[in-house]
Amino acid sequence: MRQWQTGRRVLTRLQPQNARLGIIHSLASHSRHKQSFQTLSTVSQTLEHKGLNESLTPEHAIYVSSSTDPLFNLTLEDWLFRNAPRSSPLLLIYRDSPCVIIGRNQNPWTEVNFPALRAVGTSFVRRRSGGGTVYHDLGNTNFSIHLPQSSFDRRATGNVILGAVRSLGIDAQLNDRNDICVGPYKISYPSRFFVISQSSRGPTRTENRRSSTHLSHCFTQNHLSPLPPVLMFVCSNYVSGSAYKIANKRSYHHGTMLISTKLNDLGELLRPQESNIVTKGVSSVRSPVSNLQLSNPSTTHETFTSAVVDAFRKEYRVHSGICMVEDTEDIKNMEYIRNGMAELSTWEWAFGQTPEFSRTLNKTFPWGEVSVEIRSKHGIILDCALEFKNAQINSTTTIQVAKKCKSFCVGQRYGFLREAPEDTQDTGFSEYPTSGSRPAEWVVPTQDTKSWLLGTLQ
Amino acid sequence: MRAGPLHIRALHIKKYTEEHELVNFDDATGVGIVSITDHAQSVLGDVVFVELPTVGTTFNQGDQIGAVESVKAASDIYAPVSGTIEAINENLSGEPGLLNKSAEDKGWLCKIKLSDPAELDKLLTWEDYKKTYVE
Numbered sequence: 001m002r003q004w005q006t007g008r009r010v011l012t013r014l015q016p017q018n019a020r021l022g023i024i025h026s027l028a029s030h031s032r033h034k035q036s037f038q039t040l041s042t043v044s045q046t047l048e049h050k051g052l053n054e055s056l057t058p059e060h061a062i063y064v065s066s067s068t069d070p071l072f073n074l075t076l077e078d079w080l081f082r083n084a085p086r087s088s089p090l091l092l093i094y095r096d097s098p099c100v101i102i103g104r105n106q107n108p109w110t111e112v113n114f115p116a117l118r119a120v121g122t123s124f125v126r127r128r129s130g131g132g133t134v135y136h137d138l139g140n141t142n143f144s145i146h147l148p149q150s151s152f153d154r155r156a157t158g159n160v161i162l163g164a165v166r167s168l169g170i171d172a173q174l175n176d177r178n179d180i181c182v183g184p185y186k187i188s189y190p191s192r193f194f195v196i197s198q199s200s201r202g203p204t205r206t207e208n209r210r211s212s213t214h215l216s217h218c219f220t221q222n223h224l225s226p227l228p229p230v231l232m233f234v235c236s237n238y239v240s241g242s243a244y245k246i247a248n249k250r251s252y253h254h255g256t257m258l259i260s261t262k263l264n265d266l267g268e269l270l271r272p273q274e275s276n277i278v279t280k281g282v283s284s285v286r287s288p289v290s291n292l293q294l295s296n297p298s299t300t301h302e303t304f305t306s307a308v309v310d311a312f313r314k315e316y317r318v319h320s321g322i323c324m325v326e327d328t329e330d331i332k333n334m335e336y337i338r339n340g341m342a343e344l345s346t347w348e349w350a351f352g353q354t355p356e357f358s359r360t361l362n363k364t365f366p367w368g369e370v371s372v373e374i375r376s377k378h379g380i381i382l383d384c385a386l387e388f389k390n391a392q393i394n395s396t397t398t399i400q401v402a403k404k405c406k407s408f409c410v411g412q413r414y415g416f417l418r419e420a421p422e423d424t425q426d427t428g429f430s431e432y433p434t435s436g437s438r439p440a441e442w443v444v445p446t447q448d449t450k451s452w453l454l455g456t457l458q
Numbered sequence: 459m460r461a462g463p464l465h466i467r468a469l470h471i472k473k474y475t476e477e478h479e480l481v482n483f484d485d486a487t488g489v490g491i492v493s494i495t496d497h498a499q500s501v502l503g504d505v506v507f508v509e510l511p512t513v514g515t516t517f518n519q520g521d522q523i524g525a526v527e528s529v530k531a532a533s534d535i536y537a538p539v540s541g542t543i544e545a546i547n548e549n550l551s552g553e554p555g556l557l558n559k560s561a562e563d564k565g566w567l568c569k570i571k572l573s574d575p576a577e578l579d580k581l582l583t584w585e586d587y588k589k590t591y592v593e
Contacts (some may be wrong), residue, residue: 103527105507131532282527
């Protein structure tokens with residue numbers, strides 16, 4: 001194992017000296033950011049004064065991205081991880097426009113509520129690091145601390161963020177997962193929804209997850225109701241979740257800090273609608289969440305960023321200035337950034353990276369009950385097995401229906417089921433209209449089953 | 459390397475990479491079994507998912523062939539030698555914890571038919587590998 005790369009090897013290493021010109025500027029050199037980062041400017045002792053047209057280089061210690069494009073920020077993080085000097089600590093801070101970000105080896109259909117996502121137009125991204133699912137919007141701030149592995153200590157990086165939060169006057173603690181928690185757990189505490197912040201192992205059933213969501217929802221409706229048993233092991237409210245990546249010589253700890261995130265949206269988008277999925281890979285652990293602004297209403301992206309920068313400088317004895325990064329066309333056209341952003345948006349990465357899973361579906365039709373077990377790997381349907389109960393059709397017909405439905409599904413992309421063009425001709429009607437006889441007995445059950453699967457798996 | 463007519467037993471050579479991969483090469487078959495080292499699994503902690511290559515794929519030495527996600531982090535696995543994937547350890551998809559229980563034996567990742575066994579000479583011996591992480 002060594003320096004981390006994406007799974008598809010489409011990315012080629014970009015030599016820093018080959019980077020094309022992009023715009024990087026210090027805080028002081030660009031008036032548009034002066035105001036929003038005024039707090040930063042006042043605390044930064046040694047701002048660098050740079051011209052507007054400098055190439056993106058990985059030699060700085062502290063980067064703040066002004067882009068809110070998750071594809072850009074995740075790729076920038078990856079580029080810095082691979083290209084920054086291995087022996088120096090590095091900090092990157094960014095915010096993303098609303099999106100759901102799942103871990104590298106997760107199943108989107110057990111993590112994400114796609115109908116809700118589509119309804120509000122929120123994007124969905126699979127990141128390159130492991131761990132669980134998180135929701136990003138402009139109300140939360142993401143930090144990423146890169147270190148040489150010899151000095152990598154998850155507790156220490158967690159403490160940098162903890163120190164930053166405490167410097168904002170918020171009484172926070174680190175739990176044993178290095179998540180930052182605020183306040184003792186109280187039933188009256190308005191933490192209303194669950195965020196997914198850490199990974200656990202083993203297959204999961206979404207049924208279980210749904211039941212815990214249901215409990216949390218009950219909890220929100222009546223803050224004075226007893227603590228649901230599922231929450232008993234949770235002592236505090238998460239404001240930050242973390243993921244880590246360890247390469248041979250360098251590691252990073254990245255996480256997200258909830259400052260003023262729309263927790264209602266978060267709860268809705270992370271509540272998967274699909275049941276009866278058994279999946280391999282990594283499932284998320286739900287935790288009650290809260291925003292920092294509930295503890296200190298004056299906390300903003302800017303004050304938090306400033307506090308993290310100060311804590312980072314203090315911990316790692318870094319005195320350099322902040323390098324602001326904008327997602328200009330020049331930077332987005334750097335080969336590595338361009339390829340990385342393109343890869344994250346492909347079906348092959350976003351869905352095709354899904355670990356093997358199976359899903360069972362049941363439906364009662366006028367002609368009988370059907371149970372379908374679908375097996376999928378790399379996002380492709382590998383098998384589709386039908387079983388019938390109380391069927392009003394004979395066994396020869398059920399075999400035909402099963403065969404036709406299987407050939408319809410197998411090879412298609414799970415979640416993107418489409419009526420194949422040639423399928424419209426495969427109706428079996430050729431067997432009856434000329435003679436005036438009734439259609440073959442399998443026609444209606446097959447069409448019913450296909451329509452149902454099309455409606456369910458698209 | 460290859461034994462002559464008096465060859466009576468296959469040579470098994472274990473070689474390591476600085477990136478914590480191990481290849482156990484069987485001179486009789488030309489196939490190497492790739493694992494991550496026991497030291498690597500101990501650093502990673504509980505493994506939750508293992509990404510493996512597709513059988514039949516050809517890789518060059520140093521190409522990424524998979525990745526391991528643990529409760530702590532995700533790390534890539536690189537081909538310690540060039541060759542074609544002959545088999546993958548299917549047990550890992552259902553039981554990724556095998557990597558923790560038996561990293562260098564039951565938790566093997568894949569079998570590679572080496573295209574250039576001379577590449578083994580460039581890899582580390584156990585003693586040299588150990589020096590890379592023991593201070």
